[in-house]
Each structure stands twice: as structure tokens, then as C-alpha cells.
Amino acid sequence: MPLRAAVVTLGELLESGCRIDGYWADDAQIDEHSGVEEQCVAKWALEAKEKSGWDGLYLGGVCFKKQRPVASSDVQEAARLAVPYMDVVTTVYNPNPNPNPNPNIEANL
Numbered sequence: 001m002p003l004r005a006a007v008v009t010l011g012e013l014l015e016s017g018c019r020i021d022g023y024w025a026d027d028a029q030i031d032e033h034s035g036v037e038e039q040c041v042a043k044w045a046l047e048a049k050e051k052s053g054w055d056g057l058y059l060g061g062v063c064f065k066k067q068r069p070v071a072s073s074d075v076q077e078a079a080r081l082a083v084p085y086m087d088v089v090t091t092v093y094n095p096n097p098n099p100n101p102n103p104n105i106e107a108n109l
Contacts, residue, residue: 002029002041002045003025003048003049004045004049006023007023007045007052007054010056011052014054019056020054020056021056022056022058023056023057023058025058025060026061026065027066028045028060028062028082028086029042029045030060030062030078030081030085031081032070034081035081036084039082042082042085042086046085057088058086058087058088059090060089060090061090061091062079062082062089062090064090064092065092078091079091
């Protein structure tokens, strides 16, 4: 679930005395083709976090599994653009991804 949706619940839990210290989102919704000020979705999520009162640690996935493909040449830029919007930027970069979701281990030896 994206942060902007989760912070409503995180804020309500905090108000009821249940503090959640951190939240992980697989997709921080960073657009590597837009500038840092043009990260509208990430900015919206950060504003929602601040409005909710929840001040926990936000770990966001950038160029991470199950997201749209990002060119390997753009991964570093995407991570750089994410820095102002989250506490921990997490990315996975594999220059030679195996297109087979069920690889035959023997075939790779």
C-alpha cells in the first residue's frame, strides 16, 4: 500500500496509543523523468504523512520489484530524486535479470 493511503491508519493508530515506528512501501512512486520538485505523488504522500501526525520511519522502494521497468541508466537518478521524500531509499538493481520467473537451476550452472 502506498504511504499516502497507509498514513491515515498509522495516524489513527497513533491517536489511539498504538505507535508504529516504521512503514515499508514497495513502490515510493518516484518518476525518474521528472525533477525533484515535480515528484507530485511523492510530495502528496509526504504531505499526507505530515498531516496525519504519524512521524515514523518511512522506507520506500525505488526501482524495486513489481514496479514498472526503469532503465539501468536511470536507477541512480531515481534514487537521488527520492531522498527528500523518505527516510530510507531502497532499490534493487540487477543488470542481468533472469526473465524466467522459475529458472532451472541446472541450466544456470
